[in-house]
Amino acid sequence: MSKLKPPGKRENVEICDHGASQNFRWKGDLDLLQVRLDEKIQSTVAVELEGIEEAPGAKEGGVLEHVTRELNIEALPTDIPERVLVDVSGMEAAAAYTNCSACRTSSMDVAPPSARI
Numbered sequence: 001m002s003k004l005k006p007p008g009k010r011e012n013v014e015i016c017d018h019g020a021s022q023n024f025r026w027k028g029d030l031d032l033l034q035v036r037l038d039e040k041i042q043s044t045v046a047v048e049l050e051g052i053e054e055a056p057g058a059k060e061g062g063v064l065e066h067v068t069r070e071l072n073i074e075a076l077p078t079d080i081p082e083r084v085l086v087d088v089s090g091m092e093a094a095a096a097y098t099n100c101s102a103c104r105t106s107s108m109d110v111a112p113p114s115a116r117i
Helices: none
Strands: 002-004 011-019 029-034 041-050 070-075 083-087 108-110
Touching: none
Parallel strands: 041 083
Antiparallel strands: 002 011, 011 029, 041 070, 070 108
């Protein structure tokens, strides 16, 4: 999220698309979306796993499959994390994480709630 400062005021905006411009004076163009800081919005965040080497299932020779690499979340614009870290260090063989508690906070919801990590 960025702040745009048109003459006389300041607006909170989110970049929703960008691309090359046909206008020779500009190197590219941006599509901006004005956002309210008091209303939740939907966004996509990356999912990263940590503790893979310590997981009992991996130590027993198992292979960890990282199924979901991005999550659709709903949160206030100022509460959207850059990424979601999921600790899998306690994961046993043949286990699966769904409805991961690391993906849910008081300010962020995962959509759909049954997302498999």
